[in-house]
Amino acid sequence: MELTTKNCIPCTGKEPHLTAEEIAQLQPEIPDWQIIKVDGESRLERIYKFLDFQTALDFTNKVGEAAENQGHHPALLTEWGKVTVTWWTHAISGLHQNDFIMAAKTNQIAAQLSKK
Ligand SMILES: C[C@H](O)[C@H](O)[C@H]1CNC2=NC(N)=NC(=O)C2=N1
Numbered sequence: 050m051e052l053t054t055k056n057c058i059p060c061t062g063k064e065p066h067l068t069a070e071e072i073a074q075l076q077p078e079i080p081d082w083q084i085i086k087v088d089g090e091s092r093l094e095r096i097y098k099f100l101d102f103q104t105a106l107d108f109t110n111k112v113g114e115a116a117e118n119q120g121h122h123p124a125l126l127t128e129w130g131k132v133t134v135t136w137w138t139h140a141i142s143g144l145h146q147n148d149f150i151m152a153a154k155t156n157q158i159a160a161q162l163s164k165k
Pocket residue numbers: 060120121122123136137138139140141
Protein backbone atom coordinates (compact mmCIF):
# COMPACT_ATOMS: atom_id res chain seq x y z
CA MET A 50 0.00 0.00 0.00
CA GLU A 51 1.16 3.56 -0.72
CA LEU A 52 1.87 4.72 2.84
CA THR A 53 2.77 8.27 1.78
CA THR A 54 -0.75 8.86 0.48
CA LYS A 55 -2.42 7.79 3.74
CA ASN A 56 -3.30 9.96 6.73
CA CYS A 57 -2.95 9.18 10.42
CA ILE A 58 -6.02 8.36 12.49
CA PRO A 59 -6.46 9.76 16.01
CA CYS A 60 -5.27 7.17 18.52
CA THR A 61 -7.57 6.57 21.51
CA GLY A 62 -5.15 4.20 23.22
CA LYS A 63 -7.44 1.23 22.68
CA GLU A 64 -5.93 0.28 19.31
CA PRO A 65 -4.10 -3.05 19.28
CA HIS A 66 -0.36 -3.10 18.57
CA LEU A 67 0.53 -4.14 15.03
CA THR A 68 1.07 -7.89 14.75
CA ALA A 69 4.35 -9.32 13.46
CA GLU A 70 2.55 -10.16 10.21
CA GLU A 71 1.23 -6.61 9.82
CA ILE A 72 4.74 -5.23 10.48
CA ALA A 73 6.18 -7.65 7.91
CA GLN A 74 3.65 -6.27 5.40
CA LEU A 75 4.48 -2.63 6.14
CA GLN A 76 8.24 -2.75 6.66
CA PRO A 77 9.25 -3.27 2.97
CA GLU A 78 7.85 0.20 2.21
CA ILE A 79 10.32 1.81 4.62
CA PRO A 80 13.39 -0.44 4.23
CA ASP A 81 15.80 2.19 5.62
CA TRP A 82 14.10 2.22 9.02
CA GLN A 83 15.07 0.04 11.97
CA ILE A 84 12.67 -1.34 14.54
CA ILE A 85 14.25 -0.70 17.95
CA LYS A 86 13.11 -1.53 21.46
CA VAL A 87 13.08 1.11 24.20
CA ASP A 88 11.84 0.02 27.63
CA GLY A 89 10.30 -3.00 25.93
CA GLU A 90 8.37 -0.80 23.46
CA SER A 91 8.91 -1.12 19.69
CA ARG A 92 9.76 2.05 17.77
CA LEU A 93 10.77 2.96 14.20
CA GLU A 94 14.08 4.81 13.93
CA ARG A 95 16.21 6.25 11.11
CA ILE A 96 19.26 8.52 11.09
CA TYR A 97 19.39 11.06 8.24
CA LYS A 98 22.67 12.73 7.29
CA PHE A 99 22.88 16.35 6.06
CA LEU A 100 25.54 18.83 4.87
CA ASP A 101 25.41 21.04 7.96
CA PHE A 102 23.30 22.09 10.94
CA GLN A 103 21.02 24.50 9.06
CA THR A 104 19.92 21.77 6.62
CA ALA A 105 19.36 19.39 9.52
CA LEU A 106 17.26 22.06 11.20
CA ASP A 107 15.23 22.74 8.03
CA PHE A 108 14.46 19.02 7.79
CA THR A 109 13.55 18.92 11.48
CA ASN A 110 11.08 21.76 11.03
CA LYS A 111 9.48 20.17 7.98
CA VAL A 112 9.00 16.88 9.83
CA GLY A 113 7.53 18.87 12.72
CA GLU A 114 5.11 20.55 10.30
CA ALA A 115 3.97 17.18 8.93
CA ALA A 116 3.55 15.90 12.49
CA GLU A 117 1.34 18.84 13.38
CA ASN A 118 -0.70 18.34 10.22
CA GLN A 119 -1.22 14.66 11.03
CA GLY A 120 -1.58 15.01 14.81
CA HIS A 121 1.09 12.33 15.23
CA HIS A 122 4.50 13.31 16.60
CA PRO A 123 8.06 11.92 16.55
CA ALA A 124 11.08 12.15 18.75
CA LEU A 125 13.64 14.30 16.90
CA LEU A 126 17.34 14.57 17.79
CA THR A 127 18.87 17.33 15.66
CA GLU A 128 22.69 17.54 15.50
CA TRP A 129 25.20 19.09 13.10
CA GLY A 130 24.68 17.20 9.81
CA LYS A 131 22.44 14.56 11.38
CA VAL A 132 18.83 14.05 12.52
CA THR A 133 17.64 10.93 14.35
CA VAL A 134 13.88 10.45 13.85
CA THR A 135 11.93 8.00 16.03
CA TRP A 136 8.24 7.15 15.56
CA TRP A 137 5.99 5.22 17.90
CA THR A 138 2.46 5.66 19.24
CA HIS A 139 2.56 6.93 22.83
CA ALA A 140 -1.12 6.09 23.39
CA ILE A 141 -0.47 2.35 22.92
CA SER A 142 3.24 2.34 23.88
CA GLY A 143 4.02 0.59 20.63
CA LEU A 144 3.73 0.61 16.85
CA HIS A 145 0.62 1.54 14.90
CA GLN A 146 0.09 2.03 11.16
CA ASN A 147 0.35 5.78 11.88
CA ASP A 148 4.04 5.29 12.64
CA PHE A 149 4.70 3.60 9.30
CA ILE A 150 2.73 6.31 7.47
CA MET A 151 4.81 9.01 9.14
CA ALA A 152 8.10 7.19 8.50
CA ALA A 153 7.20 7.04 4.78
CA LYS A 154 6.27 10.75 4.81
CA THR A 155 9.57 11.50 6.59
CA ASN A 156 11.46 9.78 3.74
CA GLN A 157 9.52 11.95 1.25
CA ILE A 158 10.49 15.14 3.12
CA ALA A 159 14.16 14.13 3.12
CA ALA A 160 14.02 13.36 -0.61
CA GLN A 161 12.50 16.79 -1.35
CA LEU A 162 15.17 18.56 0.73
CA SER A 163 18.10 16.81 -0.91
CA LYS A 164 16.76 17.99 -4.30
CA LYS A 165 17.59 21.63 -3.39
C1 LIG B 1 -4.23 14.74 22.02
C2 LIG B 1 -3.22 14.38 20.96
O1 LIG B 1 -3.83 14.32 19.70
C3 LIG B 1 -2.64 13.03 21.24
O2 LIG B 1 -1.95 13.08 22.47
C4 LIG B 1 -1.67 12.59 20.14
C5 LIG B 1 -0.58 13.60 19.87
N1 LIG B 1 0.50 13.04 19.10
C6 LIG B 1 0.84 11.75 19.23
N2 LIG B 1 1.96 11.27 18.69
C7 LIG B 1 2.34 10.00 18.86
N3 LIG B 1 3.48 9.56 18.30
N4 LIG B 1 1.60 9.17 19.60
C8 LIG B 1 0.46 9.51 20.19
O3 LIG B 1 -0.18 8.70 20.89
C9 LIG B 1 0.00 10.87 20.00
N5 LIG B 1 -1.13 11.31 20.52
